[in-house]
Amino acid sequence: MSIIRTVDICKSFTTVEAVKNVSLSVDQGEVVAVIGPSGSGKSTFLRCINGLETITDGEIYIDEELFEKRVKGHPHVRMTKERRAEILIKTGMVFQRFNLFPHKTAKENIMLAPINVKKKKEQEAAAQAEELLVRVGLADKFDEYPARLSGGQQQRVAIARALAMEPEIMLFDEPTSALDPELVEDVLRVMIGLAKSGMTMLVVTHEMGFAREAADRVVFMADGEIGEVGPPEEFFTNPRNPRAQQFMKSILHQ
Amino acid sequence: MPALIKATGVTMELTVTSVLTAVGLGIFLALARISKNPFLSKPATAYIFFFRGSPLLIQLYFVYYGLPLIFPALNISSKFLAAYIAFSLNIAAYLAEIIRAAIQSIDKGQMEAGRSLGLSYGQCMSLVVIPQSYRRMIPPVCNEFLMVLKDTSLVSIIALTDLTFQTKMIASNKASALVYIPSLAIYLVLTAIFTIIFNRLEKKFSEYE
Numbered sequence: 347m348s349i350i351r352t353v354d355i356c357k358s359f360t361t362v363e364a365v366k367n368v369s370l371s372v373d374q375g376e377v378v379a380v381i382g383p384s385g386s387g388k389s390t391f392l393r394c395i396n397g398l399e400t401i402t403d404g405e406i407y408i409d410e411e412l413f414e415k416r417v418k419g420h421p422h423v424r425m426t427k428e429r430r431a432e433i434l435i436k437t438g439m440v441f442q443r444f445n446l447f448p449h450k451t452a453k454e455n456i457m458l459a460p461i462n463v464k465k466k467k468e469q470e471a472a473a474q475a476e477e478l479l480v481r482v483g484l485a486d487k488f489d490e491y492p493a494r495l496s497g498g499q500q501q502r503v504a505i506a507r508a509l510a511m512e513p514e515i516m517l518f519d520e521p522t523s524a525l526d527p528e529l530v531e532d533v534l535r536v537m538i539g540l541a542k543s544g545m546t547m548l549v550v551t552h553e554m555g556f557a558r559e560a561a562d563r564v565v566f567m568a569d570g571e572i573g574e575v576g577p578p579e580e581f582f583t584n585p586r587n588p589r590a591q592q593f594m595k596s597i598l599h600q
Numbered sequence: 601m602p603a604l605i606k607a608t609g610v611t612m613e614l615t616v617t618s619v620l621t622a623v624g625l626g627i628f629l630a631l632a633r634i635s636k637n638p639f640l641s642k643p644a645t646a647y648i649f650f651f652r653g654s655p656l657l658i659q660l661y662f663v664y665y666g667l668p669l670i671f672p673a674l675n676i677s678s679k680f681l682a683a684y685i686a687f688s689l690n691i692a693a694y695l696a697e698i699i700r701a702a703i704q705s706i707d708k709g710q711m712e713a714g715r716s717l718g719l720s721y722g723q724c725m726s727l728v729v730i731p732q733s734y735r736r737m738i739p740p741v742c743n744e745f746l747m748v749l750k751d752t753s754l755v756s757i758i759a760l761t762d763l764t765f766q767t768k769m770i771a772s773n774k775a776s777a778l779v780y781i782p783s784l785a786i787y788l789v790l791t792a793i794f795t796i797i798f799n800r801l802e803k804k805f806s807e808y809e
């Protein structure tokens with residue numbers, strides 16, 4: 347069963363078409379890596395799935411339920427606010443720049459949404475937050491403010507914060523590209539652990555090592571379109587799309 | 601001297617109550633102004649334009665003398681109440697702009713992170729964005745507060761006995777013209793005290809950095 351299914355979605359900004367007719371479905375338990383050159387629409391694609399951008403054409407299904415539908419020249423089909431919120435909770439998002447709440451400690455960052463959205467009891471939320479922090483390797487940082495944490499630690503808190511809402515799929519937008527090289531490993535280890543535990547993941551990344559090790563499929567995007575989809579082994583050893591070949595070459599030469 | 605102290609109480613009470621009221625009203629106005637709903641943003645913009653675009657003195661006259669003429673039911677018999685209303689409404693317009701700037705200076709990623717966790721727009725504002733903007737509001741609010749402390753002297757025109765009005769009354773008797781000196785001193789001491797309070801507040805709200 348697919349957790350996410352997009353059908354020919356498009357997103358245009360005033361001057362650019364950032365996403366063009368992208369159709370992709372991600373099955374339960376699957377890990378999909380999205381790669382591609384800068385400006386190819388990877389972030390915009392994720393943001394559409396997560397409701398942070400409104401699509402200009404196409405359909406998005408989350409858990410096989412219609413989330414948003416738009417056909418050019420027809421009225422925009424959007425769920426009621428409440429329904430939309432219910433469906434959206436099924437997706438968790440991790441941002442490139444962490445976006446932790448600076449005025450809250452690591453634990454409070456994680457507890458905020460369970461308490462205010464799921465109406466969990468404070469004690470229960472706290473216990474869950476501690477458990478998640480232990481899981482991402484931050485057992486000693488419960489009461490630390492984000493400003494006192496390294497980038498890698500902040501990103502792991504951000505992952506725990508998204509997990510606290512018990513999403514069906516985790517979306518990652520270049521989770522390690524704002525990090526110093528020596529901190530990347532800790533975050534990737536948490537992500538690989540998550541993938542092995544059966545979490546469904548859609549990950550925009552430049553970490554080819556991660557894509558090779560953890561991804562079931564690699565999606566290559568260029569100019570807002572999907573250029574190629576395939577298993578990592580096949581894609582990395584023998585990309586067929588000329589843009590993908592060029593992209594792989596440029597990465598190897600770095 | 602006891603008369604001066606009593607008048608100081610009036611000045612302080614008026615300043616503190618109207619600034620506090622104005623902060624509440626100002627947050628509401630700021631949120632209305634940045635709202636995408638024109639039924640909220642347009643009236644808020646008009647309100648701010650009106651109160652910033654006309655003299656406080658006339659607004660004060662209007663609340664005290666004008667309103668009862670139009671709506672006899674609104675006969676504001678208490679001078680203090682009239683001054684409190686006029687000041688609160690006026691200061692709110694200035695604070696609304698300060699608060700709006702502070703709210704809009706918070707990184708957009710904060711709202712996005714909140715929304716992606718399932719929090720509503722209102723929850724994101726009240727739990728995530730506004731608490732972070734307090735620290736940025738405090739210096740300009742302090743500035744505004746100190747201006748108000750001195751602007752309250754305008755109330756002498758409706759004969760409300762604040763510190764300035766009392767000073768003038770005492771000074772009209774030639775023998776006690778030196779009353780200006782303690783009066784100035786009181787204003788300075790008040791300014792010093794409130795500057796310290798605001799500095800403390802700012803520290804408290806930046807503890808997490």
Ligand SMILES: Nc1ncnc2c1ncn2[C@@H]1O[C@H](COP(=O)(O)OP(=O)(O)OP(=O)(O)O)[C@@H](O)[C@H]1O
Pocket residue numbers: 359360362363364382383384385386387388389390391
């Ligand atoms: N809010 C926006 N307004 C206007 N144009 C935008 C906006 N967001 C993205 N774009 C444009 O859409 C295109 C795709 O951008 P996007 O950020 O999705 O690319 P990306 O693949 O994530 O790139 P990168 O690897 O640099 O993060 C770019 O041309 C970008 O300039």
Ligand SMILES: [Mg+2]
Pocket residue numbers: 388389390519520
């Ligand atoms: Mg991007």
